[in-house]
Amino acid sequence: MAFSAVAASQAVPLAAIAAAAVALVKGGPRQPEPLESINAPFKEVDFSDLPALRRYTARDGASLAWRAYLPQAGAPHACVVLIHGSSASSASLHPLARQFAATGYTACVPDIRGHGESGRKGTIACSTVCASASSIICRRSPMRSRPRSATNSRRSIRST
Incomplete structure (x- = not known):
């Protein structure tokens, strides 16, 4: 035994x-094959007016990419930061960001680490999503020189 x-x-x-x-x-x-259910909705999107990527340096020195959508006329009402899903990049939010800009808001859309043009694929962690978003809000908002936390804001965004 x-x-x-x-x-x-x-x-x-x-x-x-x-x-x-x-x-x-x-x-x-x-690498797994792309899922049709994820990619199909973007086949009909017009990306001809996709803003050029901009770069910012994160707190750890990494160069991260983002896109800015600015209103056509007048001062922006506010700035919104749009965060893409786990299988996407900033380009996937193009239709939504374009609509925010058309209604007078500035939209900032980062490529979260490991997605789009922000670093090597697969180098992400939960904390990097928050860090990327806070870096773009605090350092690169085209509207403000000082960041304002959404929880401290007296102004709310209302649908009209």
């Missing part, structure tokens, strides 16, 4: 080594 337990304990590491060898020979994990 003791012999079979020893043999079994050696078989598990050997199986793991064999599986790793097969994965290396076959090329390891591959």
